[in-house]
Amino acid sequence: MGTLGVLMTFPMLPYLEEELAKRFNLFRLWQSPTTKQEFLRQNSHSIRAVVTSSRVGAGSDMIEGLPKLEIVSTFSVGFDSIDLRKCRERGIRVTNTPDVLTDDVADLAIGLILSTLRRICVLDRYVRSGFWKTGHSELASKFSGKSVGIVGLGRIGSAIAKRAEAFSCPISYFSRSEKPNSKYKYYPSIIELAANSQVLVIACSLTEETRHIVNREVIEALGPKGVLVNIGRGPIVDEPELVSALLEGRLGGAGLDVFDNEPEPPKQLFGLDNVVLLPHIGSETHETCKVMADLVIRNLEAHVLNKPLLTPVV
Numbered sequence: 355m356g357t358l359g360v361l362m363t364f365p366m367l368p369y370l371e372e373e374l375a376k377r378f379n380l381f382r383l384w385q386s387p388t389t390k391q392e393f394l395r396q397n398s399h400s401i402r403a404v405v406t407s408s409r410v411g412a413g414s415d416m417i418e419g420l421p422k423l424e425i426v427s428t429f430s431v432g433f434d435s436i437d438l439r440k441c442r443e444r445g446i447r448v449t450n451t452p453d454v455l456t457d458d459v460a461d462l463a464i465g466l467i468l469s470t471l472r473r474i475c476v477l478d479r480y481v482r483s484g485f486w487k488t489g490h491s492e493l494a495s496k497f498s499g500k501s502v503g504i505v506g507l508g509r510i511g512s513a514i515a516k517r518a519e520a521f522s523c524p525i526s527y528f529s530r531s532e533k534p535n536s537k538y539k540y541y542p543s544i545i546e547l548a549a550n551s552q553v554l555v556i557a558c559s560l561t562e563e564t565r566h567i568v569n570r571e572v573i574e575a576l577g578p579k580g581v582l583v584n585i586g587r588g589p590i591v592d593e594p595e596l597v598s599a600l601l602e603g604r605l606g607g608a609g610l611d612v613f614d615n616e617p618e619p620p621k622q623l624f625g626l627d628n629v630v631l632l633p634h635i636g637s638e639t640h641e642t643c644k645v646m647a648d649l650v651i652r653n654l655e656a657h658v659l660n661k662p663l664l665t666p667v668v
Contacts, residue, residue: 359400370647411435448668449653455637460513466609503551506558548575560587588613
């Protein structure tokens with residue numbers, strides 16, 4: 355399979371890079387001594403596949419610069435940073451890595467809830483700094499029994515709900531439509547969901563409909579004792595509104611794994627003890643990343659062998 359020219363857009367998992375190099379003719383974009391545009395121009399007729407992730411994606415410029423491109427395989431469940439319209443126009447296939455990361459992302463959502471409410475990160479610093487010997491820490495908030503609202507009851511949202519149930523939390527949700535077989539309470543608007551939730555978890559995909567769906571009105575409905583957790587995508591939340599609400603005490607706290615402008619989260623949040631910030635690591639465990647990498651490789655192999663793709667998006 356070495357004849358397939360595969361462009362890797364940035365360093366991801368070493369295992370993935372090694373396996374791609376074994377199987378295909380691998381081009382590493384970040385190792386180019388020239389500009390990105392010049393590198394693509396020089397190798398445009400050799401590259402037939404792109405391996406990327408939601409962090410970098412594959413925009414229209416890249417797709418237009420690769421006339422022989424046949425497939426884009428993303429090392430992520432999200433594909434909002436890939437120009438799907440242009441891929442459809444060109445007949446370029448797109449694959450992602452759904453399902454395999456569901457448990458890790460759901461686990462992390464619960465971890466963010468607990469870390470924010472129980473002030474785990476703050477209290478870790480408290481112990482390390484030696485303050486435990488000289489003072490008393492502030493009380494935290496209980497998680498068990500709190501009402502949890504989930505925006506987007508897909509695979510990940512459902513997995514979060516299942517975990518929150520173990521904490522005796524009443525679960526409700528908002529999505530494009532009511533899930534016919536769901537036992538959870540459905541709210542037809544996200545504002546209603548926020549108003550009836552103590553913890554609001556963002557677990558939906560980023561689309562034009564969901565961009566900034568968590569706006570000032572939603573944040574106000576969640577209120578000064580409410581906690582927002584985002585493991586979806588940064589732009590789902592109106593970030594300036596979130597920052598101002600946290601700074602002004604109009605929102606109780608936030609646990610964030612994703613941001614508008616990664617890897618540069620708002621610096622105004624750095625000094626807040628009621629906020630937990632993570633570097634978009636929802637799926638980043640040894641176990642899951644290996645399974646994701648294998649899925650990327652298997653999709654490319656299926657394409658070369660003209661077999662059905664395992665996880666097609668387009």
